[in-house]
Amino acid sequence: MRRIAVMGAAGRMGKILIEAVEQADGAKLTAAVDRPDSSLIGADAGELAALGKIGVVLAGDLGAVLDQFDVLIDFTHPSVTLKNLEVCRQAGKAMVIGTTGFSVEEKQLLAEAAKQIPIVFAANYSVGVNLCLKLLDTAARVLGDEVDIEIIEAHHRHKVDAPSGTALRMGEVVANALGRDLQKVAVYGREGQTGARERETIGFATVRAGDVVGDHTVLFAADGERVEITHKASSRMTFAKGAVRAALWLQSQPAGLYDMQDVLGLS
């Protein structure tokens, strides 16, 4: 039985992750952690997720529950995840990281830690988005330099990072397929006298509104036709199930940095 801890357990994803772990065969929620100053510390994790009592109490310190889990699932904030990364590296614990909004330098810290512990890091754990990443690679290679590429994403009003991690990953996939460097060709929003569009740019547009779970469209527009690859998430459970699948997959993996494509056998 895989012993799983959920970090950020009182958050939007945390509560769904508790439910997904409890539903999964071969997995057991053995620890749940949130910020030390949360008024919910001491509450039963099952009650947070509206499942009823499960006998796991919400802790405010990862160090206090270190001997109670094998893998940590962390969907929080980059500053929080990076602290947990160091704790897990020193304790030899595996991690599934769903947090988005890392800088290039911060992502390098994940790669460094993965020399010592197994880590799955993915901006999006849904099967559908990971299929879309494969489709995007094919679309970019077939359509080549004859199209303008724009990425449009929409999320709920509470999201704190933009563009979404998924949109950025989609941008990386199409840029790599076309031999471009996303850091050089990305355009994040447009305003005023922008001049005409340059073909090699990859544009990002962000919408934040209401309770949108997560919509992503990559638009390949030529003269005379356009292709749009769209994914729409309607439940956070799709991300949570993917993260639990990754946690179970990790138990047979050596130290290394993996993504959801590896978990699904799509790489």
Ligand SMILES: NC(=O)C1=CN([C@@H]2O[C@H](COP(=O)(O)OP(=O)(O)OC[C@H]3O[C@@H](n4cnc5c(N)ncnc54)[C@H](O)[C@@H]3O)[C@@H](O)[C@H]2O)C=CC1
């Ligand atoms: N990779 C994926 O498939 C997905 C990734 N995400 C990402 O997951 C992250 C979290 O998203 P949400 O759940 O919507 O946010 P949220 O704000 O609802 O949850 C974050 C949780 O982290 C907790 N937290 C903050 N500081 C902490 C600390 N020092 N120690 C422990 N816990 C702490 C907060 O109290 C909160 O409960 C975001 O980066 C988001 O982009 C969200 C959905 C899917």
Ligand SMILES: O=C(O)C1=N[C@H](C(=O)O)C[C@H](O)C1
């Ligand atoms: O914050 C969210 O909600 C989501 N974040 C992820 C991202 O930034 O790509 C994944 C998903 O779209 C939901």
